[in-house]
Amino acid sequence: MRRRTSEPAVTDEVVLGILQQLQSLDQRLGRVEELLAEAEVDRLAQAEQQDLLDLRVHSARLAAELSRVTVDLQARIDALAARSAGERPSSSPAVEVEHLPPPVEQPPSPAWEPHPDE
DSSP states (O other): OOOOSHHHHHHHHHHHHHHHHHHHHHHHHHHHHHHHHHHHHHHHHSOOHHHHHHHHHHHHHHHHHHHHHHHHHHHHHHHHHHHHHTSOOSSOTTOOGGGSOOOOOOOOOTTOOOOOOO
């Protein structure tokens, strides 16, 4: 009976080689997962086209409301100044507070929510 002593050494070398290749493969897969996660975070951080459109519409509504409030306040200031001076306001006689249109009520945009004050 002849025993082979080189067989366990070859098997150990093969197992060690496979183990090293598996570790290398695991490291490369880990790096690929990191890159994919970074790409996903970058994609989520970018604004989508609909978000930008919602922001523009909301900004336009705010600008319109601000203009309306400005005209309303100017008319009230002129009316109070005219009452205290006993004369009709001279800057914009056609603008009357009662004739101003009511504010435009719009449902809130799903892309924007006010920050809660805590």
